Amino acid sequence: MEKKVQGREVLGGLLFLVVVFVFVEIGEAQSKSFFINCGTNSSLNADGRKWVGDLAPNTNLTLSSPAIQASTSTLSGESAFDSLYKTARFFTDGLNYTFQGIDQGSYVVRLHFCPFPWDQFNVNESKFDIAANGLKLVSEFNVHGEIEFRNVFLQSSGGNSSSFSLIKEYILPVKLNGLIIEFAPVKGSFGFINAMEIIPVVDTLFEDSVAKVGGNAVTLNLGGRGIESMYRLNVGGDEISASEDSGLWRTWEVDTSYMITANAGSEIHNSSNITYASVNDSTVAPLLVYETARIMSNNEVLEKRFNMSWKFEVHPDFDYLVRLHFCELVYERAKERTFRIYINNRTAADNFDVFSEAGGKNKAYHQDFVDTVSSKFDTLWIQLGPDASASSAVTDAILSGLEVFKLSRNGNLAYVERYKPAGNSSKKSKSFILWVGIGAGVASVVLVASIVAFVLCFCKNRRNKSSDTKANTSVWRPLFLHGSIQNSTANAKGSRQSLYGSVASTRVGKRFTLSEIRAATNNFDETLVIGVGGFGKVYKGETDDGTPAAIKRANPQSEQGLSEFETEIEMLSKLRHRHLVSMIGFCDEQNEMILVYEYMANGTLRSHLFGSDLPPLSWKQRLEACIGAARGLHYLHTGAERGIIHRDVKTTNILLDENFVAKMADFGLSKTGPALDHTHVSTAVKGSFGYLDPEYFRRQQLTEKSDVYSFGVVLFEVVCARAVINPTLPKDQINLAEWAMKWQRQRSLETIIDQRLHGSYSPESLKKFGEIAEKCLADEGKTRPTMGEVLWHLEYVLQLHEAWMRSYTSDNSFSSSQALQTDEREAEERQEGETSYKEKSTSRGISDPDSTDEFELS
Known part of the structure; x- marks a missing residue:
């Protein structure tokens, strides 16, 4: 026992001498500074x-x-x-x-x-x-x-x-x-x-052998290369001034300005007993950096595939060394927190365990990676997120600090910046710009005068044609700016007059007057509200010919709503399909922006699955609803020249008409697909938690396969009849996609099927249905099926179920009268459910009434 104590004392003494030596070396370095x-x-x-x-x-x-x-x-x-x-x-x-x-x-x-x-x-x-x-x-x-x-x-x-x-x-x-x-x-x-x-x-600031993203370790020859410090962040903490970093007088910025979504990571602090994992690390970063960190927010609620993300502007065509600083501040054992590290949308490290790498809790540790930014890009993405394949107890990630260094290439660190100063270097250039300015000024005057004349003429014509409104300046983007919408409403050949106005000969349909909209909604009676979203409210109304309609009235204060309205107008002006909710017309008078849609009597698919007292849909009805939605999405993906990506596929955006025919709705987030020479559309992440494609979230690259992933979640929602995210459930059941996939991989999906379906579905059809949903949720978009393939398989599932029903009826010797009585009884129950449903106006609508599960990343 005494020998062990003596050994520890000797080791402690040696460690003390090494630390003293390092600090003496730092002191000498400072004395040689300028x-x-x-x-x-x-x-x-x-x-x-x-x-x-x-x-x-x-x-x-x-x-x-x-x-x-x-x-x-x-x-x-x-x-x-x-x-x-x-x-x-x-x-x-x-x-x-x-x-x-x-x-x-x-x-x-x-x-x-x-x-x-x-x-x-x-x-x-x-x-x-x-x-x-x-x-x-x-x-x-x-x-x-x-x-x-x-x-x-x-x-x-x-x-x-x-x-x-x-x-x-x-x-x-x-x-x-x-x-x-x-x-x-x-x-x-x-x-x-x-x-x-x-x-x-100090020589230990950098090591020459560094892990390359997507490959093995490489030798950087840093002793012969110049390095530029591009970014240095204290993640999860306050700014650290130069005077607080006495070794090299570095300044560490706060990281929130560089995060894609700042609230994706929450801050934690621990300033006690933090030491360096290696004495050579004492100059790498001050201990202040490791006393704070950022971990994932709501890590027990969100999908395991959601990440903390930082984005940096960098110079193209250079190599970059990314240094990540870690310190496990919470867990006492290895494998309690493991995660993946992504750099420029590629995996830099998986199953990364800070506790194991650093050698324990409260140990300051850093890890370097190197990656090349090509000449086509000027951004660097760094993302940390849970490793769904790992067996760690917590779906989480942690980071304390972050540095980005640019490495010289061929003896050069210089890059001509993208900004162009306004300065001129010669009289010749000043004279040239002067004449250009004069020419531009004259042209601008002529152009403005022409525009003013055009607008005045247009407004005069509008006043002459509008008998029941005064001239009003709209805060909305004028509809006539959309090429698909024509403003001609008076006496145009082919147009027909109605009691309240005229019908424009356009694909968008009728231009309603505001008085007509007020009459249709009883002056926007609140009892007629059937849906509420970020854009405003949806009312049930009737047009002048008695046709029921859903009337979507935008809130002018909602910038997001305005953007979505414009997108929806643009999309619906191009689209007509039996399984897409169609637009009857619009109104843009007196600072109003109102869209009028066909009325979907049976509301959202979700309301018939859970959360209401409506009779449950049969397995056949659920299959038919999925097939209808798949047909609508397949048309979106293939009907236009470049295709259209819906980007918000979920059960509240699948509506059912009076015959329970399913139609896709809400195209406010939709995007035109990529051009022929591109594989994706680069765009900010938008969508709904639980349905969002994790590959799209990580890379900000939208494809038609992103809709396929969301539709796969819908399929599991149809089977299980529960919310896609339910934080009140046990931890392993919070996320529907992950929970259902676990059972599907075991080929035991019937274990979690909606209990109301027991005994009334074909086991073979459920098996095939689960296989389709599993393929839709593949991690990589390229391995997922197209919507056309999904549609074909769903129709096959329906055939399996119908064949089973015929066989089941025959095996149980149902007489024609018994079968007829059963059908009549089911029809009566359904009719009672529809009557009850129509009395509850707030449980259905043209859009999702629960907009809290939507989010945007910009």
């Missing part, structure tokens, strides 16, 4: 460090030319470096900074820029190149353009958008006894620099 205040010969203190003027004596720094010293008395920002940024060095010719007495090794080089006006220089027009020991860092660099680009990006992501300065950070190899940083303005322009940092890097 912190340069450009544009002055005086020194100052900023952010806890002493910054020496670039013309101060005894600094081991020389300038090729004094250039221009510039200064300002005030700055607009609130940076810790404000005092440092009040001076700068401007140059119109090449300028070199030579640092002498630098040992061989790697160095962090930070260049600080804060544009302020000086004399005749317009900093917005500055453009210059920078190189270090022959390695090109930037080309045609415009500081103001990059700051504006970054601010717009952060503002669009809900982040801070008031930055007035910029720091470019590089990690550069120095093989000679010195470092030369060269600044070269573009011809006719100038450049400037506010401050510089040169800090030695």
